[in-house]
Amino acid sequence: SxxxxxxxxxxxxxxxxxxxxxxxxxxxxxxxxxxxxxxxxxxxxxxxxxxxxxxxxxxxxxxxxxxxxxxxxxxxxxxxxxxxxxxxxxxxxxxxxxxxxxxxxxxxxxxxxxxxxxxxxxxxxxxxxxxxxxxxxxxxxxxLTRNPLITPLKEDAEDTILQDIRDIPKLCKDIQDDWKVHTRRERSGSESAALPFSLNRLTAWNLGRCLKQRLNAYVDNTLTPSPNRVDILLTGCEVSLWLAEQFASDLQKSFPKLRIVAISSNKLLGLFGQEDINVPTVGFTTSSRTLNYDDAIVLIVSHSGGTFSPLGCSSLFQSTTRNIFVVTSEWDTQIGKQLRMLDQQEEGMQNDGSGGNSRIHMGLLFNSRIFTTGVGVRPAEPCSVSVAATHQLLTNIFEFVSVVILSESKYCDCTGAIITQRDLEILERCNKDNVYALEDITGTGHDGTPYPENYSTKEMELRMAVKYMNIKLKIFNS
Incomplete structure (x- = not known):
């Protein structure tokens, strides 16, 4: 109203x-x-x-x-x-x-x-x-003001679709740099908007801690593998779900002894979101008996961070696991707010003179659960920069998880690791070269500066291919 x-x-x-x-x-x-x-x-x-x-x-x-x-x-x-x-x-x-x-x-x-x-x-x-x-x-x-964690709204652009495409190389390069340097500057480029730490690296550290805790349980035989036990659960909707499925596929092939599952948030809400009524996933193998995600590592992929079903899952999972993370466009989202409340619920907000509030603030810092692409709100309808940035961030997360497991032989044994250190070196090389390929395709440098007209060969090839297809469609329709 x-x-x-x-x-x-x-x-x-x-x-x-x-x-x-x-x-x-x-x-x-x-x-x-x-x-x-x-x-x-x-x-x-x-x-x-x-x-x-x-x-x-x-x-x-x-x-x-x-x-x-x-x-x-x-x-x-x-x-x-x-x-x-x-x-x-x-x-x-x-x-x-x-x-x-x-x-x-x-x-x-x-x-x-x-x-x-x-x-x-x-x-x-x-x-x-x-x-x-x-x-x-x-x-x-x-x-909202004077807060480096808040991503401001973007300035209006004459062509929002073109602007999103031109932002792809810069955002992918920013995400890569965010995992390597100690100081991250906000995507707005403001010199005053700087964080003294990398939020993604801090969240990755917490993710690695949760992963090691679960792997140590397997090594110590306090946790035994089970056909229905899920180690890493990924969820999302629509395009975000597709990216999560690609990530889960790569991770499962690299570590076959782990059970890594990607499921639609709508299906999870249908199965577990209602107390007495569950909606069966007809045509899929997923059911309440084939899924046991107690203490599983959950990764919610949602660009907006406010889509109904992923948001519902962020509350649903809290009753069975505390290892919940989100991949989203900025720190300040609805799902991010739900996850930040986890530590407050555990510690309580009463200041009894024993430093309770200090423990909460430190918990919020070291228990960071939010991975951000820095894309922010994008009014253009096509999925371009949001998909590219999320894929880039998931690539960095995949590399980090692989490094954690390959760091100790006992982790390699319990996960059945197939990926090697040499494979990671090749992947990182391709990861860096990807930015240069994106510059060539979009005709824009990683600093956001458009190249001169007709400079980008790849861009012209793509434009000519689209023009040729449109001509063929017109001939066919006539």
Whole structure:
């Protein structure tokens, strides 16, 4: 639904259950954006309003977030209602809520210009939690400005399809460099947007730790191979599923003693997502009895990070395994948010003076579960840069998994490793040469600069081939 201030007068009520809803607060621009896509509420960040900014300089301190753009994601799993009130609690009786709900305390945002009232089905924000409400809302917020983990929306392009194709060499080169250097700069190219570490390398370290733990269990005979036990499970939908199937095929052929399975997220939700009713996968060998993914390593492939069935699987798997990872276009996605909540659920968010919050923050850092391509949101409909970047990232993950297993002979024995160190050297050589081939095909350098017209032989060959096919189709149709 769409509401305006004229309709609401002084209040706006949002609800979320089964469908995600995000609310972004822009204190300096005096606007509040809401939508079902997290990326949609970042639209105001690329728009400069006329006149002076309200509230002064934002860059005085990274700890001062009063003027930062903050986003609140409602609890779509348990259900949550959010009431935004900008009337200054100046109703006819001085209250923003009806009498039965006045125990819900307001939480101030937008420099005290907007009050937020939250009510969850699974958690009450009543008088018992009054002392922790401000802290609780603060920890739920995601800072969108001055945050190197947030990928800004791309600038508008005259031809979005052409721009996506031209971005392929640069993004593939950035992903390769991200696995080799200690400092990664954001894909926007901004000198100020730098991370002191590589997020993908940190996630790969955590993946390697989970893989070694499972392989050591096989070596120590505390875990015995079973026909229905899955070691690595990959899932996704549509194009992402196709890429996951290619990755699973390569990994299974390289390590035949492991059981590596790629299954549609829709099939998994049909089999395990409903308590008493399961939907059989007619025509496929997959069933609830042929799949045992307890403590399995799960890799969810989703470019948007918000597709319904992969998002549902990110919550479904948490009851049977904690080794869940996602390959997505940016750090800030719905699936990424679900996975970041894993460590908070284990440790709890209560600060009892024993350093609980510090342990959580360190856990979020070293238990990183998000692989990112850096592609971000792409409005063009054809799958071009998203597929190429995801394939490139999966190639790097494949190389890393292979290096971990080949590092010790006991791992090679229990996995039946066929791939060798020489094979990895050849693959890495092809991996680097792929960027030069992409430059030749797209007519664009890996720095994003287009080549002069008629420079790229491969590009001209492809264009001539398409033109020739179109001519043949016209002759055939006539």
């Amino acid at each position: 769409v509401s305006s201030s004229l309709d609401a007068h002084r209040q706006l009520c949002l609800a979320s259950r089964g469908q995600t809803i995000s609310v972004a607060f822009y204190p300096q621009k005096r606007i509040v954006l809401f939508g079902s896509e997290q990326a949609a509420v970042k639209a105001g960040m690329n728009v400069e309003f006329p006149g002076d900014a309200i509230g002064g300089d934002m860059d005085k301190s990274h700890l001062d977030v009063d003027n930062d753009v903050l986003r609140l994601d409602l609890n779509d799993l348990g259900g949550e209602i959010c009431l935004l009130d900008w009337g200054g609690r100046s109703g006819s009786d001085g209250h923003a809520l009806s009498h039965p709900n006045r125990h819900i305390q307001p939480q101030s945002t937008m420099n005290d210009h907007v009050d937020v009232y939250l009510l969850q089905e699974s958690q009450s924000f009543g008088s018992k939690n009054e002392s922790n409400q401000d802290t609780l809302l603060y920890h739920r917020m995601t800072k």
